[in-house]
Amino acid sequence: xxxxxxxxxxxxxxxxxxxxxxxxxxxxxxxxxxxxxxxxxxxxxxxxxxxxxxxxxxxxxxxxxxxxxxxxxxxxxxxxxxxxxxxxxxxxxxxxxxxxxxxxxxxxxxxxxxxxxxxxxxxxxxxxxxxxxxxxxxxxxxxxxxxxxxxxxxxxxxxxxxxxxxxxxxxxxxxxxxxxxxxxxxxxxxxxxxxxxxxxxxxxxxxxxxxxxxxxxxxxxxxxxxxxxxxxxxxxxxxxxxxxxxxxxxxxxxxxxxxxxxxxxxxxxxxxxxxxxxxxxxxxxxxxxxxxxxxxxxxxxxxxxxxxxxxxxxxxxxxxxxxxxxxxxxxxxxxxxxxxxxxxxxxxxxxxxxxxxxxxxxxxxxxxxxxxxxxxxxxxxxxxxxxxxxxxxxxxxxxxxxxxxxxxxxxxxxxxxxxxxxxxxxxxxxxxxxxxxxxxxxxxxxxxxxxxxxxxxxxxxxxxxxxxxxxxxxxxxxxxxxxxxxxxxxxxxxxxxxxxxxxxxxxxxxx
Amino acid sequence: xxxxxxxxxxxxxxxxxxxxxxxxxxxxxxxxxxxxxxxxxxxxxxxxxxxxxxxxxxxxxxxxxxxxxxxxxxxxxxxxxxxxxxxxxxxxxxxxxxxxxxxxxxxxxxxxxxxxxxxxxxxxxxxxxxxxxxxxxxxxxxxxxxxxxxxxxxxxxxxxxxxxxxxxxxxxxxxxxxxxxxxxxxxxxxxxxxxxxxxxxxxxxxxxxxxxxxxxxxxxxxxxxxxxxxxxxxxxxxxxxxxxxxxxxxxxxxxxxxxxxxxxxxxxxxxxxxxxxxxxxxxxxxxxxxxxxxxxxxxxxxxxxxxxxxxxxxxxxxxx
Numbered sequence: 126x127x128x129x130x131x132x133x134x135x136x137x138x139x140x141x142x143x144x145x146x147x148x149x150x151x152x153x154x155x156x157x158x159x160x161x162x163x164x165x166x167x168x169x170x171x172x173x174x175x176x177x178x179x180x181x182x183x184x185x186x187x188x189x190x191x192x193x194x195x196x197x198x199x200x201x202x203x204x205x206x207x208x209x210x211x212x213x214x215x216x217x218x219x220x221x222x223x224x225x226x227x228x229x230x231x232x233x234x235x236x237x238x239x240x241x242x243x244x245x246x247x248x249x250x251x252x253x254x255x256x257x258x259x260x261x262x263x264x265x266x267x268x269x270x271x272x273x274x275x276x277x278x279x280x281x282x283x284x285x286x287x288x289x290x291x292x293x294x295x296x297x298x299x300x301x302x303x304x305x306x307x308x309x310x311x312x313x314x315x316x317x318x319x320x321x322x323x324x325x326x327x328x329x330x331x332x333x334x335x336x337x338x339x340x341x342x343x344x345x346x347x348x349x350x351x352x353x354x355x356x357x358x359x360x361x362x363x364x365x366x367x368x369x370x371x372x373x374x375x376x377x378x379x380x381x382x383x384x385x386x387x388x389x390x391x392x393x394x395x396x397x398x399x400x401x402x403x404x405x406x407x408x409x410x411x412x413x414x415x416x417x418x419x420x421x422x423x424x425x426x427x428x429x430x431x432x433x434x435x436x437x438x439x440x441x442x443x444x445x446x447x448x449x450x451x452x453x454x455x456x457x458x459x460x461x462x463x464x465x466x467x468x469x470x471x472x473x474x475x476x477x478x479x480x481x482x483x484x485x486x487x488x489x490x491x492x493x494x495x496x497x498x499x500x501x502x503x504x505x506x507x508x509x510x511x512x513x514x515x516x517x518x519x520x521x522x523x524x525x526x527x528x529x530x531x532x533x534x535x536x537x538x539x540x541x542x543x544x545x546x547x548x549x550x551x552x553x554x555x556x557x558x559x560x561x562x563x564x565x566x567x568x569x570x571x572x573x574x575x576x577x578x579x580x581x582x583x584x585x586x587x588x589x590x591x592x593x594x595x596x597x598x599x600x601x602x603x604x605x606x607x608x609x610x611x612x613x614x615x616x617x618x619x620x621x622x623x624x625x626x627x628x629x630x631x632x633x634x635x636x
Numbered sequence: 637x638x639x640x641x642x643x644x645x646x647x648x649x650x651x652x653x654x655x656x657x658x659x660x661x662x663x664x665x666x667x668x669x670x671x672x673x674x675x676x677x678x679x680x681x682x683x684x685x686x687x688x689x690x691x692x693x694x695x696x697x698x699x700x701x702x703x704x705x706x707x708x709x710x711x712x713x714x715x716x717x718x719x720x721x722x723x724x725x726x727x728x729x730x731x732x733x734x735x736x737x738x739x740x741x742x743x744x745x746x747x748x749x750x751x752x753x754x755x756x757x758x759x760x761x762x763x764x765x766x767x768x769x770x771x772x773x774x775x776x777x778x779x780x781x782x783x784x785x786x787x788x789x790x791x792x793x794x795x796x797x798x799x800x801x802x803x804x805x806x807x808x809x810x811x812x813x814x815x816x817x818x819x820x821x822x823x824x825x826x827x828x829x830x831x832x833x834x835x836x837x838x839x840x841x842x843x844x845x846x847x848x849x850x851x852x853x854x855x856x857x858x859x860x861x862x863x864x865x866x867x868x869x870x871x872x873x874x875x876x877x878x879x880x881x882x883x884x885x886x887x888x889x890x891x892x893x894x895x896x897x898x899x900x901x902x903x904x905x906x907x908x909x910x911x912x913x914x915x916x917x918x919x920x921x922x923x924x925x926x927x928x929x930x931x932x933x934x935x936x937x938x939x940x941x942x943x944x945x946x947x948x949x950x951x952x953x954x955x956x
Contacts (some may be wrong), residue, residue, distance in 0.1 A: 200832040215827035217820045220944060228820055229831030231813045242811040284831075 129191070130155040130323050131176065131292060136185035138171055145171040147347040155291075158314060158324045160334040160355070164565040169327045170212075172344070173294050176325070177209040178202040208285025209294040214277050216269045222280050223252045223265040226287050255285055260316055274423065275306040277496075282313070286409055292319065294325045299333060303422055304593065304626035311337050329367070329566075331360040343367050343545070368566055379581065383602040384413030387553050387585035392445035395429040396564040403429035405609040406443065411585040411602075413553070414574060418588040418600030420625050426609035427589045427635030428470065431558045434587070435467040437475075448553060461490050466547035468540075470558040470589075476543045477531050484512030486545050495582035514567070519545035537568040544572065548579060555579055556587045561595060571635070573599055593622050607631045612624035637911065641903045642786040649899025650798045651856035655877040656884065656891045657805050658849030664809070664886060665842035666822040668948040670735030671720050672850050674715045674742030679851020679857045681746040682712025682767040684865030685753065687855075696768060705767075709851035716742065717847020721840045728950045733764025739874070747867040764866035770794070770859045794856040801852065805845075806888050818842055822944035825951040835951055845934060850874070872927070879930045885941045896932075898926040 128153040138146040145168045153159045161169045174180050176187065178196040187194055189205050196202050202209075227248045234244040253267040253277050261279045269277060278298065285293055295314075298308045309449035314324055315337055326338060334355060335343050341358070343350040343366045350366050388411040397403035403426040411417040421427055432438040434445055436457045444453045447463050455463065468474040477486050488497050488511055497507045512527035523539045531539060540560065546556060557576060561569040576599050580586050590596050596603060600617040605628035613620075613628045662669035686708035690701035722736050723729040741747045751763050771791040779788040808837050809815040817838050820828040857873060858865045876898060884891025903923035 199830050203832055211830075215824060215830045217823045217827050219823055220820065224816065224820075225827070226816065228828065229817065229833050233813060240807065240811075241813070243805075243813055243816055 128155045130152065130189070131325075132178075132188035132191075133172075134176065134188070136167075136172070136182045136187070138175060138180060138182050141288055144347050146175075148185075149344075149349045150185075150345075151342055151349060151352060153323060153325065155323050156318060156321050157339040158318055158326060158337055160326045160328060160338035160341040161344060162329060162341055162363060164259070164329060164367060164567075165584060167344040167367075168347040169344055170296055172255070173296065173325060173327060175522045176202070176292075177207060203288055203290070206289055206291040207294065208288060208290030208292070210278065210281040210285065210296065210298060212296045212300065214276055214281055216280060218270040219268065221266050222263055222272075222283075223248045225269060225280055226252055226265075226284050230288065246579055252283065252287070255286055259283075259286060259320070260313055273508045274301045275303075275309070278302070278310070290322075292323045292325065296327045296331075297521060298326070299328065299330060301423060301591070303629045304622060305630060307333070309632060331363050334363070335360050376570065376598050376601075377579045381416070381580065382414045383601075384583060386410050387413050387448055389446040389589070390434065391444050391446070392447060393430070393433065395426070395433040395438055396441045397429055401607050402441070403452055404433065407606070407609070407611045408443075409604055409611060409614060410555070411587055413583050413585055414580055416580050416586040416588055416599050417604060418590065418596040418602070419604045419606055419611075420590065420593060420629060421606035422629050423591050425606050425629075427558070427606060429605070431467070431469070431556055431587070431589055435465055435469075435556060464552040464554060466550050466552040466555040468543055468547050468555070468557045468560055469564070472536075472539055479530075479532040481531055482527060483516070483521070483523055483529045483531055483534070483542060486507050486531055486542060487512050489517055489546070490550065494622045515542075515545045515549060518549070521545060537564050540564060540568070540572070544575060548575065551582075552584065554585045554587070556589070558589045559590070559591065560588070561590075580616070593625060596625070597622060605629055609613050611633075637907050639786040639789065641900060641907050643790050644903035644906065645896070645899035646787065647792055647795060647856075647860045647899075648823065648902055649895040650795050651853035651860070652873060652877045652880060653892050653895040653899060654798045654802060654856075655850045655853035655874065656881040656895060657802060657888055658846035658853075659878055659881045660884075660886055660888060660891065661805070661809065661842045661847035661849070662819065663881070664822045664944055665818045665839045666825060666944060666946040666949065666951065667721070667724050667839050667843055668731035668735060669720070669843070669846055670732060671717070671738035671742075671845065671874075673870060673872065674735075674739035674848035674875050675717050675720075675847045676743045676854030676857065677739075677746055677869050678716040678854070679709040679713025679847070680854030680865050680869050681742075681750065682859060683709030683855035684767060687767050688758070688765045690707035691768070698952075699771070700789075702770065702793065706794065706852060706855055709855040710848045711851070713851020713854065714844045714848040715925055717843050717850070718840070720847075724843070725839050728952065731948050731950075743867060743870050744785050748867070750867070764864045766864045767859055769863055779881075792856070792860060794852070794859065795829055798852060798856070801849070802888070802892075805849070809888065814838070816831065819944075821951075822946055825946050825949075835954065839951075853877070862908050871923075876926055876930065879934070882941060882943075883937050885937075886944060898929065901925045901929050 131153040134150050136146050149172060153513055161171045161172065171180065175182050176196065178198045178201055194205060196205065200308045217228065223245065232244045232247050233241055235241050249265045256263050260281055263276060263279050298310060302310060311333065316355060318324060321402060321433055328334060338355045340352060341355050341363065342352045343363065353363065391408050393404060393407045394402055395404040409417065419427060429438055433440050436455060440453055444451060447465065450463060452460055452463050473479060485508065488508060492499055492503065498504055505567065509527060515521065516526060522538050523534055560572050574587055576588060581582060588599055602614065603617050603620050603625065604614045605612045605625055607629060612631065655676055659669050659672050683705040687701045687705035690704050694700045701835055720734055723734040724731045728866045747763060750765065754760050754762050770792050773793060774790060775788040779785045809818065817828060818832050821835050821838050829835050854869065862868065880894035880898060883894040902922065902925055905925040906919060909918045909922055
């Protein structure tokens with residue numbers, strides 16, 4: 126009965142300085158949900174990218190339906206009826222749902238039997254029918270840029286189905302969804318299996334695998350650790366194999382001791398770059414010794430809120446008070462000097478100057494102070510000493526110490542460097558924006574510990590994250606932002622993940 | 637006087653418009669095109685050679701050189717544009733720099749070639765090709781309508797060519813498979829690639845088309861502005877058409893509006909100078925009118941217009 130549809134034999138793929146996949150062999154059966162589990166950097170994405178023709182393996186062979194294939198382009202993968210939903214969606218933002226789906230396979234007609242044109246009316250009908258058959262309800266004439274993330278994902282799935290894909294690859298499909306949306310997606314995946322589709326699901330979330338997968342391959346540092354039958358394996362066992370040792374998923378923390386109010390945001394409004402009101406009358410307070418975590422679906426005003434508190438964007442209304450001082454209209458430098466540290470979401474463009482050395486990146490917020498320069502001339506020795514101190518104190522790994530070009534470092538160490546720079550200023554308020562995005566479990570634990578340590582030192586911490594596990598792990602108080610307004614504020618102990626998910630969707634408008 | 641404004645305005649606005657459509661093709665596919673100026677100059681150059689050469693064969697009264705000239709302008713502009721495509725797409729050069737280089741190259745190359753071709757083929761030392769005056773067409777009946785009738789009076793034949801080509805280009809861009817793919821490449825080349833579209837090919841063809849259309853504009857300007865081809869053709873009309881397509885928000889119809897405004901500003905200004913009896917030196921002042929207008933419109937339109945999302949980004953298949 127188990128008929129292999131995909132077979133990988135001794136696949137090895139190297140990138141400069143790293144072996145992404147090391148002699149991986151596995152076979153996937155028709156009609157099953159096959160999960161690939163591993164930490165960031167374990168080589169999951171690389172492995173399936175080769176199935177979809179984005180890379181070619183250096184060694185080894187790929188068999189599709191028993192036939193050896195050289196998949197050298199996504200186009201050829203599509204011909205083999207393999208489809209993939211990438212982490213970053215590949216959609217044309219000013220096109221409608223239908224136009225995106227039919228792109229490359231447009232139904233054509235001839236006007237007066239002569240002039241060829243794209244038959245959009247027929248396409249719309251086809252897409253409506255397709256979306257109803259697979260339970261992916263969507264309006265084919267909506268324009269992509271007006272859709273939310275979950276709907277865009279539906280479009281990506283429909284794109285594969287329109288091309289009659291039989292092997293569907295999902296790369297971390299739930300990373301951007303709310304708990305309710307995740308449930309809906311898992312139902313859809315289940316339905317697709319009933320239609321006989323083969324599903325390859327990349328994830329690092331164990332409960333999702335447990336919920337729907339049939340079998341699960343575990344990868345660690347490019348190597349295949351094992352292939353498990355999901356029904357008979359516990360999540361603890363999967364986790365142990367994934368990391369290679371026992372890990373605890375929760376950060377140890379002492380009960381919080383709240384002090385005075387450090388940050389008071391009152392009725393704050395912020396206009397986004399494109400001019401619409403991204404934050405609408407947000408109010409909250411953070412005390413000394415408190416981690417205030419702000420949950421929400423991406424794009425609900427979190428970026429603007431954080432940027433406005435840090436002074437990078439102007440407030441269009443309301444006020445920001447730090448330790449009794451009104452900093453609503455202060456400049457960025459005044460914000461820094463008032464005592465705000467900011468770990469931004471975009472570590473490459475906002476957090477670091479990538480082509481600077483590590484030691485030049487550290488004093489970016491203080492270089493002008495007497496400690497680092499005098500009369501406009503920079504003190505190289507002060508830069509060196511400061512760099513050395515931070516490298517040791519925060520355990521930042523780099524090939525050439527302080528002289529390392531930041532661009533060449535791993536994402537985890539870049540993030541460590543930013544956190545070191547910001548935390549070391551010992552400011553009364555620290556803003557962490559998505560601090561662990563794209564990092565592996567070890568680094569995540571480390572950062573969570575640091576967040577809690579800062580709280581215990583007496584800092585007020587604002588943690589903004591899309592990851593609910595992170596929020597549950599660190600927060601003393603949880604606020605939920607929806608459509609620019611803070612929907613709910615409550616002590617962390619009073620909210621469950623499901624509650625937060627509902628508020629994230631805008632349900633339950635009680636403040 | 638109103639007649640003159642309409643007639644001169646249209647003969648200036650339409651070449652500008654066809655060149656702007658060329659720019660829209662290139663930029664909607666994601667390739668920044670500052671090279672329109674060079675494309676039109678080179679197209680005018682190849683067209684003018686054809687006209688001069690064929691006039692010698694068919695005689696001055698034949699219409700063949702005129703139309704063959706436009707065909708050659710299309711081919712010449714297109715081939716020259718392929719150089720821009722090669723630099724930007726194949727060699728992944730910076731598109732702004734490549735565009736500027738194309739303009740300088742066109743200017744230098746055509747002045748040099750004009751002189752040496754004149755010397756070797758026609759045995760004179762001029763730095764220009766004389767084209768002779770273009771015939772003008774007046775459509776009977778329609779041209780009798782009060783005021784609007786001027787639209788159909790004293791038309792250069794190239795104006796009719798441009799209107800027909802513009803209609804075809806509109807249909808191709810908004811109704812056909814190729815047009816849909818082209819616009820997708822300018823917004824998100826990765827999604828186009830994932831849909832099995834050859835992004836490089838689509839963009840190369842788009843840049844080629846922009847050269848072809850600019851070639852038409854170039855020869856049209858050569859006929860209407862000076863009745864000859866000389867390096868004086870590089871008056872910045874290419875840049876003006878870029879301004880027009882930006883005001884037109886990278887759409888064909890609104891760009892036509894912008895071109896008409898520029899055209900009538902120019903002919904209207906000239907008419908006023910004429911009416912006031914000012915010395916002809918003031919005509920130079922009038923020539924800057926479209927550019928002053930450009931500055932003003934930029935202030936108002938820049939905020940609301942959005943360029944194609946992937947415009948100017950080098951697309952590298954391997955990069956994720």
